[in-house]
Amino acid sequence: MPHSPSSGPSGRLLPAGERLNRMADAPSSISSRKGLPAAQAPGNPVRDVGGPIKRLLSSVRDGRGFDIVLVAFPLGFLFLMAGLPLLYNVLMSFQEVDMFSLGTLMRPFVGLKNYRDLFAQPETLPILANTAIFVAGSIAGQFLIGFGLALFFWVNFPGASWLRGLFLVSWVMPGLVVGAIWNWILSGDFGVLNFILREGGVISGNIFWRSDPNYSLYAVILANIWLGTAFNMILLSVGLSGIPADLYEAAELDGANAWQRFWTITLPMMRSTIGAIIALGLIFTLQQFDLFAAITSGGPNNSSNVTQYWAWEQSFRQYAFAKGATISVLMIIFVMIASVVYVRSTRHEVRG
Amino acid sequence: MTETNRNRLMLLIAIVMAAIYLFPLYWMYITALKSGSEMFATPPTFWPSVPQWSTYAFVWESRGMGRYLWNSLIIASGAVVLITVLGVGCAYVLARYRNGWVDIGLFLILMLQVLPASLMITPIFVGFSQLGMLDYPRLAVIIAIAAKSMPFFVVLVRATFMAVPMELEEAALVDGNSRVGAFFHIVLPLARNGILVSAILIFMQAFGEFVYSKSIIQDIELQPASVGLNSFMGPNTNEWNNIMAYATIYVTPILAIFVLLQRRIVSGLTSGAIK
Numbered sequence: 280m281p282h283s284p285s286s287g288p289s290g291r292l293l294p295a296g297e298r299l300n301r302m303a304d305a306p307s308s309i310s311s312r313k314g315l316p317a318a319q320a321p322g323n324p325v326r327d328v329g330g331p332i333k334r335l336l337s338s339v340r341d342g343r344g345f346d347i348v349l350v351a352f353p354l355g356f357l358f359l360m361a362g363l364p365l366l367y368n369v370l371m372s373f374q375e376v377d378m379f380s381l382g383t384l385m386r387p388f389v390g391l392k393n394y395r396d397l398f399a400q401p402e403t404l405p406i407l408a409n410t411a412i413f414v415a416g417s418i419a420g421q422f423l424i425g426f427g428l429a430l431f432f433w434v435n436f437p438g439a440s441w442l443r444g445l446f447l448v449s450w451v452m453p454g455l456v457v458g459a460i461w462n463w464i465l466s467g468d469f470g471v472l473n474f475i476l477r478e479g480g481v482i483s484g485n486i487f488w489r490s491d492p493n494y495s496l497y498a499v500i501l502a503n504i505w506l507g508t509a510f511n512m513i514l515l516s517v518g519l520s521g522i523p524a525d526l527y528e529a530a531e532l533d534g535a536n537a538w539q540r541f542w543t544i545t546l547p548m549m550r551s552t553i554g555a556i557i558a559l560g561l562i563f564t565l566q567q568f569d570l571f572a573a574i575t576s577g578g579p580n581n582s583s584n585v586t587q588y589w590a591w592e593q594s595f596r597q598y599a600f601a602k603g604a605t606i607s608v609l610m611i612i613f614v615m616i617a618s619v620v621y622v623r624s625t626r627h628e629v630r631g
Numbered sequence: 632m633t634e635t636n637r638n639r640l641m642l643l644i645a646i647v648m649a650a651i652y653l654f655p656l657y658w659m660y661i662t663a664l665k666s667g668s669e670m671f672a673t674p675p676t677f678w679p680s681v682p683q684w685s686t687y688a689f690v691w692e693s694r695g696m697g698r699y700l701w702n703s704l705i706i707a708s709g710a711v712v713l714i715t716v717l718g719v720g721c722a723y724v725l726a727r728y729r730n731g732w733v734d735i736g737l738f739l740i741l742m743l744q745v746l747p748a749s750l751m752i753t754p755i756f757v758g759f760s761q762l763g764m765l766d767y768p769r770l771a772v773i774i775a776i777a778a779k780s781m782p783f784f785v786v787l788v789r790a791t792f793m794a795v796p797m798e799l800e801e802a803a804l805v806d807g808n809s810r811v812g813a814f815f816h817i818v819l820p821l822a823r824n825g826i827l828v829s830a831i832l833i834f835m836q837a838f839g840e841f842v843y844s845k846s847i848i849q850d851i852e853l854q855p856a857s858v859g860l861n862s863f864m865g866p867n868t869n870e871w872n873n874i875m876a877y878a879t880i881y882v883t884p885i886l887a888i889f890v891l892l893q894r895r896i897v898s899g900l901t902s903g904a905i906k
Contacts, residue, residue: 341809349720353781356717360778361743364754371754382761436641442649444893448656451889453839455857456878459864460659463871469671471658505655513897568749569841572861587749594753595846607750618745622738
């Protein structure tokens with residue numbers, strides 16, 4: 280979806296927006312119009328009879344002030360409720376926080392002690408490794424299955440778009456319900472997945488998905504792949520539908536087979552979409568919390584614990600808020616790097 | 632192979648794939664109807680021999696689901712109202728202008744969208760407890776959800792406003808409307824559908840929200856259904872038919888809304904996330 284800066288809505292909107300500003304500002308006060316600077320000169324009394332308050336109100340009703348009011352409240356709210364907590368998080372990661380100092384802001388500073396302690400803990404590295412496996416496994420599964428489904432539904436047949444949309448139910452369901460269902464499907468003795476695998480001859484004995492440390496992380500990955508595949512598929516479908524059909528016609532005339540067309544047209548044309556979806560997948564996977572709470576609770580013995588669950592566990596199970604904040608800071612830095620990749624790969628689309 | 636036959640074959644394969652994909656959902660509905668002994672039968676039955684419809688009433692009563700769902704409804708509605716009131720205007724301005732400030736604003740909003748709730752809850756909880764907000768736990772959760780979900784809403788609704796032709800608003804201004812008048816009488820009605828779909832998406836998300844509610848709301852009387860489901864699932868539970876009945880009652884309204892509005896939701900979603 281390449282956008283040249285001079286074409287499309289972006290080229291048209293810019294002058295229109297400026298025109299709108301001028302028109303909107305014009306009736307609010309004569310002195311604000313360009314080309315009449317004399318009206319603002321000192322010693323030349325302002326001819327506006329209403330005074331500053333009335334001018335302000337009229338600007339809010341009919342000028343630039345309207346836009347500023349519309350943006351100021353939400354951005355202020357976001358700053359208070361998301362920006363400040365972010366900074367507070369960093370502050371707490373350098374402090375000693377316990378139940379007694381919870382109510383004060385200026386707690387004893389301990390420098391980098393929280394960070395040093397964190398990496399001195401034996402479970403830190405395994406949990407970081409689990410997070411990497413969880414992210415890589417989930418994204419690989421979601422993306423490959425999603426891409427396969429998107430390619431299949433790309434062949435247009437009656438009912439295709441409706442059936443494709445139906446897949447998204449996995450994404451709109453509360454994460455905790457998805458976790459509860461998979462918890463039951465993955466149950467060791469009576470789980471239906473073990474039954475299907477046994478009947479299919481894949482396994483001979485039951486796998487204790489939730490309680491076997493070798494499998495517990497993969498149990499959550501399995502549920503997360505199910506949850507996210509549909510979303511990947513829908514976004515990939517949008518990307519596929521943006522590829523011009525004549526490219527394929529030309530390739531077919533040149534004698535390219537389906538496999539060659541996929542490698543030489545589909546994949547290169549989808550590059551920016553794929554980049555955006557993988558970055559988005561990374562962001563969503565690192566947000567996944569509900570499945571851990573519903574399936575394994577990070578257990579047994581941290582074998583399925585990942586950083587986003589561990590940070591919460593430290594704060595709300597162990598009441599070690601400083602440690603929870605320290606883990607959060609490290610992860611948030613990582614997530615932000617991922618989101619820069621996402622923003623960059625959707626840049627032209629975001630700017631419209 | 633003729634065109635019709637090919638279409639039929641494709642449709643058949645698609646239905647089989649959808650059936651496999653949606654099997655977990657089917658399993659939830661079926662397990663909820665099984666009796667306590669049938670649930671643990673080997674081999675498992677794929678259709679309940681005697682559907683136990685009374686499980687629903689039993690779970691609704693014994694778990695106090697009315698109260699849980701009411702709390703979920705309050706939290707989700709409150710979050711949607713707060714997000715809509717704050718987010719619509721923000722999306723409008725971000726769609727109407729393009730300059731460095733708008734780019735910075737959009738970038739910040741996209742960055743906020745990615746912060747995981749389970750990582751943000753630590754500073755939010757400590758901050759709220761210092762401000763005394765924990766005395767109003769549901770309000771605290773509404774505010775926290777609003778801060779979490781508003782960026783997503785703004786991105787979706789901004790895409791809607793981009794599709795509203797600028798000329799209509801300009802014409803209204805030339806005709807003597809004020810900015811406020813043009814916004815409420817011309818722009819908002821034209822963007823109504825997109826705003827509605829985005830609000831529904833936010834509602835569905837907030838209706839299933841778990842991390843904030845679990846961490847902030849201690850009083851069981853005020854907890855939403857997601858926290859109720861979590862406390863229903865102890866580590867060694869074997870009441871799976873009752874849990875699945877709970878899950879069924881919880882998600883069926885969401886699924887119904889989704890299936891009814893599927894086309895609009897899917898198109899609204901894709902316009903914001905990629906375009």
